[in-house]
Amino acid sequence: MPRPRIKDVAALAGVGTTTVSVVLNNVDGVRVTAETRQRILDAAQELGYSSDPIARSLRTRRTRTIGFVSDVIATTPFAGRMIQGAQEVAWRAGYLLVLVNTGGDREVQEKTVRELLKRQVDGVLFAVMYHQEIEVPSALATVKTVLLDARPTDGALPHVVPDEHEGALTAVGELIGAGHRRIGFATESLPVPAASGRLGGYTRALEAAGIPFEPGLVAAEHGDTPGGYRAARRLLELPEPPTAIFCYNDRMAMGCYRAAAELGFAIPADLSVVGYDDQDLIAPALFPALTTVALPHYEMGAWAARRLLDLIEDEPREEAPGHLMPCPLIRRDSVGPPPR
């Protein structure tokens, strides 16, 4: 038995296809008697009818599909959460998420977006895998777009990024709250928004607590495990080492743990550590488990999808284009009061 068509429903209900369409789509401004409406509903139910999305798309020029374009999906475990957040919101609204990754190449990006446009996606989520400022592909000009984990260099596309400043502020606040006054910052040396944002939060937290900022307590290295190791060593070998280190990310914190172990600092007895990212492969697995700030990728993905759907369905919702997503502190066991 092939799937029923709208005409089958119409025939069974004894009406024209127009009326079936009108009833099933709840077209407003068109009246149908309650009795007819019910007959159609019953017929559709009985046949298990639902309209063919392709035929519908051909007519309406809308596909209930959104494109998720990302630069590199691979190397970061974050990607999955962002995609999942977007996908779940889309699915619940009856939209499908089509996934494409471009490898970050500009040329490929343009081509990709054009291809998606040919496929008539209703909107595009343009994601990068860590917080950056980007030039958006020009092909995106003609389609509803929301940027994920990125802010546009020009124009004012809706976008969502993590609130690095606020996250760093609470991280350092946590250390200050535990009694620390000498707090190091092992940061990323690349000039990325996350680094400057977190540095801003760090200095702001110190300032709020009346602690003078000491440039010597900021150690910039590559934002990976060896970088964290080197940064932490530099800080801990200072004549007067910090009693706590705020690390740019969990990987640097992992390196920091090693430096601390080598130099005989026990965590958290001699040294408190806070990370950033809440990588679930690292933060809970370190010993002691790492207190860190979570990067809300799932929430950002969900927020972006919701925003895009609102755009597509012409919800008004006038507000600032950019949204800062709060980064919650995840308390574990790497923070304690300063020694002595």
Next chain:
Amino acid sequence: MPRPRIKDVAALAGVGTTTVSVVLNNVDGVRVTAETRQRILDAAQELGYSSDPIARSLRTRRTRTIGFVSDVIATTPFAGRMIQGAQEVAWRAGYLLVLVNTGGDREVQEKTVRELLKRQVDGVLFAVMYHQEIEVPSALATVKTVLLDARPTDGALPHVVPDEHEGALTAVGELIGAGHRRIGFATESLPVPAASGRLGGYTRALEAAGIPFEPGLVAAEHGDTPGGYRAARRLLELPEPPTAIFCYNDRMAMGCYRAAAELGFAIPADLSVVGYDDQDLIAPALFPALTTVALPHYEMGAWAARRLLDLIEDEPREEAPGHLMPCPLIRRDSVGPPPR
């Protein structure tokens, strides 16, 4: 200027739409003079014409779209690589990948697949996030399907899983090659295919080297960092501890590192360690960097997509439904000769 239609091309070339369609789709069995063909090609080029995928789909009942259904996309960084592999192959063949995740709920899975079928996907990639044996949703019966990282309990659907046995064999072979004779195995206690496969490889490797299997050298715990810690402790506190430990995965290896450090075993001087998975957040970040066996997620995703496309496009390719993907050894710094 709206996008050109096929009739615009036909008009410009001075032919009927039929001929345009025939030429542009390279329909065989239909002859068109070289001159006419060229005129059409030129016209299409000039207008920048490409056919509307939706209208085409309505007619042909094919969408050049494949569904990627997964249980949990979130928690594992593996997911991304598998998806990426599949996506890139699909994209290169002109197919789009639509992503849905079901959270593993059977009910939701069935519904999801039915929804995808309504959307006329040409095929489905059904993926789980770690090697398992699964009962496939019945709705998949009517669509071309390839299983990813899973083997079906019944039926003989095409599927691809990592070659756990072979991977463990080479891992343990590496240790034996370095001179070790007393090799512990810190394994996962859950009865998953990966655990039994890797145990099989472990025993096979010993056997091949003429080393008697000692049940006491196999320590089963949860397959996470604390589990690895406990397993390694048990092994290292044996009256005659092993000189090398093969760990079920990188997380267990991470726990193993801690146990070794606590008990005064230096890696690799006193103890060699090999992991499994090659998680890029862990393996290269440990100190010393972990020698491990890579789980070829990208390759599995790509293989599955390729296989599915062949199925869709009716390539014959008769072969065994299941494919074992080799797991290459990644040499780093955690293996050395046994002490003394």
Next chain:
DNA sequence: CCACCATGAAGAAACGATTCAGTGAATCGA
């Protein structure tokens, strides 16, 4: 010289919805 056949191309019918432009019948105001 005619019937026949291959050739090259075109007209029109799908595909399955949505929606425009009507169409009888009922209702209404005057």
Next chain:
DNA sequence: TCGATTCACTGAATCGTTTCTTCATGGTGG
């Protein structure tokens, strides 16, 4: 009572392709 609305609904056009069927043309064998 009559023209004008309103009501409830419908036939047919439309979206942009692919593909089935038809058709004119000209060459060929008998």
